[in-house]
Amino acid sequence: MIRSDVIKSLLPVIRDEFVVCNIGLPSQELHMMDDQPTNFYMLGTMGLSSSIGLGLALAQKQKIISIDGDGSVLTNFGTLPTIANNVADNFILLIIDNGSYGSTGDQPTYAGKKTSLTAVAKACGCENVVECQAEEAVDVMTAALASNKMTIIVCKCESGNIPVPVITKDPVTIRDRFMDALAAANG
């Protein structure tokens, strides 16, 4: 399974949750497969999906899932200690780890070589870190949502991409409908 297969398999589980999705192909794939007001697509700013998700989780009650990539976590490595030390039990960080920078041509990342993001997350102090294979993503995400505990999921999958259109929605529209849906859910 490649990243788009993982996202596709997760759709029934994450459709009704608030999702912050990583820049580039992950956002484009989610947008193409299941566009929702509850999805916040990052159109720029590589690396900050986990930071945006943490800020959202700390600010309000709804569960927040950040979909991130191994390359983006490597770009913003400082995020893992911040997450570990500011526990938000309504936050799930899903790192889809295909060992490559998918959006830029599948250049290999260090996470696909000697560096284990699972071990790094644990070393940073994250308490619930689950590494799984792509085929297990649905079960692991379902369990994480049910646990009401902040969870870091490192989902290993194969490198590769499918053709997807770019997102042409205006950023303010993306932000505005996401905020409206979140405010409505929070009453």
Add this chain to the structure above:
Amino acid sequence: MDVNDRIVADLVKNKVELVTTVPCKQLAGVIDKIEDSKDIYHIPSNKEDEGMGICAGAIMGGKRSAIIMQNTAIGVTINTLATLIQYYRMPLPMLISYRGELGEPVACQVEMAVHTKALLAQMNIPTYHFHKESDIEEFDKILQYTFMCNKPVAILTDATFWKGY
């Protein structure tokens, strides 16, 4: 009122509930007050662009946020300011220590000081420069202005404002 207490009081008055910080020696006093405030969630960041991501999330979650950082961070955060804070039109007060100005003992700090205002101007970021202690009187209005216009706004605070190093 002590200038640090005044900053925290104005943040609280303007309903800022989450503040992220990356330390600077000049900002040590205000960071301590932020940490002590019962009205503000203080979340230290490891890098300023990470902090802006957290602020963006808090804003979308319905909580006003702010960042406190050194002017060297302008060099770190240009992309985040352009493609996240400005592109999605988010308000973000940035209280910035303006190192490299009069009284600066560390020569290297001058190297970013000479670019600070030019970079902020290039980014079309409204910029205020606090030089005298009485300049703090404008802080409340600057915060109101920031949340009115949904833009990042810079408040540069130099060594004279902080009464030396």
